[in-house]
Amino acid sequence: MKKLFEINWIKTLVSLILTFVIIQLLISLNIINSYLQSTLAAICINIILAVSLNLITGFTGQFSLGHAGFMSIGAYVCALITLRIPTIPGFILGVFAGAVTAAVIGVIVGLPTLRLRGDYLAIATLGMAEIIRIIFLNMDKITNGAAGLQDIPQFTNWAWLFLYTAGTILIISNFIKSSHGRACISIREDEIAAEAMGVNSTRYKVTAFTIGAFFAGIAGALYASTFNFIDPKIFGFSKSIDILVVVVLGGLGSISGSIIAAILLGIITTYLQAFANIQMILYSLALIIIMIFRPQGLMGSKELSLSIFNRLGNSYKSKKGRV
Amino acid sequence: MSILSVKKLTKSFGGLTAVSNVNMEINEGELVGLIGPNGAGKTTLFNLLTGFYVPTSGTITLNVNGTSKSLGGLKPYTICKNGVARTFQNIRLFKDLTVLDNVRIAMHKNVKYGLISSFLHLPSYRKEEDELIRKSMELLRILRLDHKKDELAKNLPYGEQRHLEIARALATNPSLLLLDEPAAGMNPAETAQLTELIGWIREKFNLTILLIEHDMSLVMGICERIYVLDYGMIIACGTPDEIKSNERVIKAYLGEGLNNA
Numbered sequence: 033m034k035k036l037f038e039i040n041w042i043k044t045l046v047s048l049i050l051t052f053v054i055i056q057l058l059i060s061l062n063i064i065n066s067y068l069q070s071t072l073a074a075i076c077i078n079i080i081l082a083v084s085l086n087l088i089t090g091f092t093g094q095f096s097l098g099h100a101g102f103m104s105i106g107a108y109v110c111a112l113i114t115l116r117i118p119t120i121p122g123f124i125l126g127v128f129a130g131a132v133t134a135a136v137i138g139v140i141v142g143l144p145t146l147r148l149r150g151d152y153l154a155i156a157t158l159g160m161a162e163i164i165r166i167i168f169l170n171m172d173k174i175t176n177g178a179a180g181l182q183d184i185p186q187f188t189n190w191a192w193l194f195l196y197t198a199g200t201i202l203i204i205s206n207f208i209k210s211s212h213g214r215a216c217i218s219i220r221e222d223e224i225a226a227e228a229m230g231v232n233s234t235r236y237k238v239t240a241f242t243i244g245a246f247f248a249g250i251a252g253a254l255y256a257s258t259f260n261f262i263d264p265k266i267f268g269f270s271k272s273i274d275i276l277v278v279v280v281l282g283g284l285g286s287i288s289g290s291i292i293a294a295i296l297l298g299i300i301t302t303y304l305q306a307f308a309n310i311q312m313i314l315y316s317l318a319l320i321i322i323m324i325f326r327p328q329g330l331m332g333s334k335e336l337s338l339s340i341f342n343r344l345g346n347s348y349k350s351k352k353g354r355v
Numbered sequence: 356m357s358i359l360s361v362k363k364l365t366k367s368f369g370g371l372t373a374v375s376n377v378n379m380e381i382n383e384g385e386l387v388g389l390i391g392p393n394g395a396g397k398t399t400l401f402n403l404l405t406g407f408y409v410p411t412s413g414t415i416t417l418n419v420n421g422t423s424k425s426l427g428g429l430k431p432y433t434i435c436k437n438g439v440a441r442t443f444q445n446i447r448l449f450k451d452l453t454v455l456d457n458v459r460i461a462m463h464k465n466v467k468y469g470l471i472s473s474f475l476h477l478p479s480y481r482k483e484e485d486e487l488i489r490k491s492m493e494l495l496r497i498l499r500l501d502h503k504k505d506e507l508a509k510n511l512p513y514g515e516q517r518h519l520e521i522a523r524a525l526a527t528n529p530s531l532l533l534l535d536e537p538a539a540g541m542n543p544a545e546t547a548q549l550t551e552l553i554g555w556i557r558e559k560f561n562l563t564i565l566l567i568e569h570d571m572s573l574v575m576g577i578c579e580r581i582y583v584l585d586y587g588m589i590i591a592c593g594t595p596d597e598i599k600s601n602e603r604v605i606k607a608y609l610g611e612g613l614n615n616a
Contacts, residue, residue: 203474203475206473206474206475206476207470207473207474209476210468210472210473210476210480210484211459211460211462211463211466211468211473211483211484211487212463212466212470212473213473214452214456214459214460214463215460215463217449217452217456217460218449218452218460218463221449221450221451221452222447222448222449222450224407224431224447225443225447225448225449226449226460227406227407227430227431227432227435228405228407228431228432228435228440228441228443228447229432229435229440229460229461229463229464229523229524229526229527230432230435230436230461230463230464230527231432231460231463231464232430232432233432239470333451
């Protein structure tokens with residue numbers, strides 16, 4: 033049992049290093065040019081957003097439409113800090129401060145709203161995100177209002193993006209596999225039964241909401257640092273919907289689904305730039321077609337894992353054994 | 356010594372009094388039945404005992420390990436932590452999770468490692484998770500579900516789903532177990548097997564059991580004492596033989612005779 037766990041850990045590490053090195057190589061060979069690099073950044077940020085929203089909506093079963101709100105908090109906090117301290121430590125501090133602020137707001141918002149269920153919760157979280165947006169819009173002196181913050185120092189590169197994205201995925205998937213994560217999933221499955229089995233449902237809903245908000249804050253901070261410019265419009269209702277689309281498309285309750293969907297949509301968006309006029313029509317069509325053929329999402333609630341390679345390896349070994 | 360003592364418990368929904376002035380004493384180690392016609396308020400009483408409803412008036416006191424605790428108004432998860440577990444009349448398993456996960460979730464309240472450990476899978480995580488799996492498998496073996504640990508709960512046959520509900524309730528390590536119609540939908544052979552199982556887990560886990568049941572072969576077969584509920588009121592209490600011959604009980608079940616009409 034113990035040995036198996038260690039082998040899995042090594043495999044995860046190896047595949048992470050491989051992913052990093054291959055993309056880094058493609059960047060230095062200029063196969064991924066600066067235009068594609070911004071697509072890459074957008075994909076990484078979307079993965080962080082989708083995986084963290086999946087924890088709230090897919091695993092804990094709480095329908096939230098306010099993820100862009102948490103993202104905007106991370107973006108503004110990080111932008112304001114790096115504008116004043118334009119150094120690497122300033123950037124690290126900015127990302128951390130943005131994430132923590134988003135998490136704190138997550139607790140404050142979560143405690144009253146998570147008593148609501150289903151549609152009511154969706155509307156409450158939507159309202160929350162709008163309130164955050166309006167606050168940023170009206171804090172002229174600090175946030176520069178509707179004009180937004182410009183010339184935010186850019187610190188993100190592939191290494192940073194990879195570090196944060198891989199970190200988010202590992203931490204959230206570890207959480208899901210823990211007893212605390214199972215408590216969250218039991219709320220999605222049957223809240224009444226979960227309570228009867230000793231799970232404090234309010235506590236775990238708020239926990240999931242807070243963790244989700246924390247990572248949305250990180251995503252926002254990375255966004256600000258990658259694209260140098262933020263204004264309140266970016267973090268409107270449609271941004272929350274965009275994130276939800278990635279989660280639903282990948283499959284509610286599947287982390288690998290969210291990752292695959294974020295990558296797929298990133299690539300589709302990039303290639304549709306060529307048809308600027310009908311870009312949104314094609315994008316929507318692609319979504320409709322996927323949803324017709326895979327209503328449960330690309331992955332359903334299943335995970336793509338390294339054990340697939342294990343199985344392939346085993347069948348190969350057993351074949352060899354027979355010969 | 357009574358493990359559960361209910362005094363003047365009343366629950367009304369608007370104008371309807373679903374449970375009215377109920378007094379109940381259950382002694383440690385006893386196996387007590389709760390019967391009554393449909394709509395008598397049996398499940399409402401269970402929901403009051405497990406915190407899903409807040410009593411309109413009256414008290415519920417649980418005495419475990421020499422300490423007594425008032426359960427009225429506590430949340431379900433707190434009541435569970437105090438040692439009361441239940442099953443549901445209409446099975447409420449975590450359908451899309453595996454048999455093992457269903458049981459592991461019920462053991463969550465004893466998990467000590469924190470969130471940080473769950474994020475990073477620190478050694479304390481590994482140690483406690485291994486222990487959780489060991490304990491869960493032990494429980495599943497007892498209920499003969501161990502070979503199905505990786506099946507989704509919804510794919511189990513009906514009888515095994517009922518068994519899994521009991522396994523899950525036992526996983527919370529209760530002192531008092533409330534079973535809401537455990538034999539509902541079972542055939543006579545399955546019911547006989549279940550009757551045996553209930554008696555056996557009582558010995559094995561040192562439990563006090565209160566069960567709601569319509570199947571009289573089960574109730575009369577294993578219950579030491581029976582409470583009869585009708586229109587929210589306790590109309591009789593006694594040994595199975597006393598209940599069988601109690602006129603008020605017969606009247607509640609069969610209606611009044613023509614000569615009284």
